[in-house]
Amino acid sequence: MGILIKNTLAILPAEDGHAVGHHDLYVEGADIVGIDEAPWGFVATETIDGTRRLTIPGLINAHTHTYMSMMRNVADDLSFPDWLFGTIEPIEDRLEPEDAYWASLLSQMEMIRTGTTCFNDQQMHIHQTTRAVRESGMRAVICRGLVGGEYDLTERRILEALEERDAFADCDRLTFRLGPHAPYSCGPDYLRGVAEVAKREGMGIHIHIAESQNESDNMWEQHHCTPVEYVRDAGIFEMPTIAAHCIRVNESDRQILAENGVSVVTNPASNMKLGNGFAPVPELVAAGINVCLGTDGAASNNAQNMFREMSLLALIHKGTHDTPQCISADEVLDMATRNGAAALELPTGSIEVGKKADLVLLDLDAPSLTPLNNAVAALSYSANSSEVDTVIIDGKVVMRGRELLTIDEERVRHEIARICERLGLA
Numbered sequence: 001m002g003i004l005i006k007n008t009l010a011i012l013p014a015e016d017g018h019a020v021g022h023h024d025l026y027v028e029g030a031d032i033v034g035i036d037e038a039p040w041g042f043v044a045t046e047t048i049d050g051t052r053r054l055t056i057p058g059l060i061n062a063h064t065h066t067y068m069s070m071m072r073n074v075a076d077d078l079s080f081p082d083w084l085f086g087t088i089e090p091i092e093d094r095l096e097p098e099d100a101y102w103a104s105l106l107s108q109m110e111m112i113r114t115g116t117t118c119f120n121d122q123q124m125h126i127h128q129t130t131r132a133v134r135e136s137g138m139r140a141v142i143c144r145g146l147v148g149g150e151y152d153l154t155e156r157r158i159l160e161a162l163e164e165r166d167a168f169a170d171c172d173r174l175t176f177r178l179g180p181h182a183p184y185s186c187g188p189d190y191l192r193g194v195a196e197v198a199k200r201e202g203m204g205i206h207i208h209i210a211e212s213q214n215e216s217d218n219m220w221e222q223h224h225c226t227p228v229e230y231v232r233d234a235g236i237f238e239m240p241t242i243a244a245h246c247i248r249v250n251e252s253d254r255q256i257l258a259e260n261g262v263s264v265v266t267n268p269a270s271n272m273k274l275g276n277g278f279a280p281v282p283e284l285v286a287a288g289i290n291v292c293l294g295t296d297g298a299a300s301n302n303a304q305n306m307f308r309e310m311s312l313l314a315l316i317h318k319g320t321h322d323t324p325q326c327i328s329a330d331e332v333l334d335m336a337t338r339n340g341a342a343a344l345e346l347p348t349g350s351i352e353v354g355k356k357a358d359l360v361l362l363d364l365d366a367p368s369l370t371p372l373n374n375a376v377a378a379l380s381y382s383a384n385s386s387e388v389d390t391v392i393i394d395g396k397v398v399m400r401g402r403e404l405l406t407i408d409e410e411r412v413r414h415e416i417a418r419i420c421e422r423l424g425l426a
């Protein structure tokens with residue numbers, strides 16, 4: 001099974017940024033096997049006309065909670081505690097496992113349609129999400145959400161995470177991490193226990209850190225340290241860690257994150273919408289930290305559209321640093337693609353021979369991309385995701401000409417309406 005994308009404008013990695021040019025891309029199995037030169041014995045079973053298309057590496061949503069999409073627009077303009085403890089958690093308590101399956105499929109519909117091919121998910125209903133991922137064809141890192149005070153090795157949630165990982169050991173598109181929720185929801189002994197399991201099992205970590213001023217103030221009152229120090233002292237950073245938010249991080253925190261090779265996921269829309277501010281991205285980059293980009297869940301964003309996130313990321317820092325040079329369109333594209341792949345330790349995120357064929361083709365006839373002039377700038381400043389035409393993940397076409405091939409969208413809409421009605425959200 002080979003796919004040839006013929007004569008497409010493509011964004012390839014270059015030493016200092018990206019190189020834009022016309023290429024033929026050869027895909028075989030799950031991989032990119034040739035650029036401009038067909039590998040020996042290559043047979044195209046499908047040829048995609050790349051004329052008037054811009055092919056980019058699939059976007060990587062490095063932090064989300066896909067089960068939350070039925071909670072879109074149900075808790076807005078509230079303080080962070082009122083949002084989380086007053087509204088979202090009571091709804092979560094009433095969810096049935098099957099709800100998470102449909103909500104995850106809805107999130108994946110939205111992500112594929114907006115050019116995302118891979119996501120990093122933290123939640124409790126991991127079996128429902130792996131089911132949904134198996135059907136959608138997306139690439140995903142599934143992280144079992146964990147909260148607690150004392151640690152017990154026989155804890156159901158940990159065992160569930162390990163069982164799910166073992167059940168999908170042969171699936172290339174799925175990897176698993178442990179997801180201790182946050183410093184404020186995990187006691188020190190509990191975090192230490194999770195770190196031990198991660199080390200024993202060779203698993204990475206996905207955690208929220210320093211999301212609000214309130215979190216930092218409480219941490220200081222209770223433990224006389226910053227959230228970053230608290231997580232480091234529990235041994236979490238001894239395993240590959242991806243940390244969401246990192247809004248309240250001082251210079252010493254940034255040094256700790258850099259020294260420990262922790263990747264930071266910034267989530268501009270969610271952070272601003274909850275009135276939490278946003279991560280000091282230029283300063284994190286200056287400290288040598290790998291920064292990537294995420295949407296967070298639909299209950300706080302309220303979209304899972306990485307193009308909108310790229311635009312916000314580029315603009316907010318220019319606006320607050322009083323200089324347009326503190327972050328570039330090239331850096332933003334990296335944060336939405338190869339930096340996410342590096343953080344998640346996945347062989348994707350760039351158009352190179354040997355990388356996974358996770359590719360998004362944009363329609364160059366879209367008014368928002370006309371005239372194109374600078375393709376990299378267009379992705380951060382002009383595109384809105386309506387230009388996404390065709391999506392290939394792991395070498396398989398999952399959307400062709402805006403038609404989603406793997407998900408029954410009408411059925412998902414029907415099931416979500418039913419769930420919202422039952423939960424009293426509609």
Ligand code: NI
Pocket residue numbers: 063064065208244296297
């Ligand atoms: Ni989150």
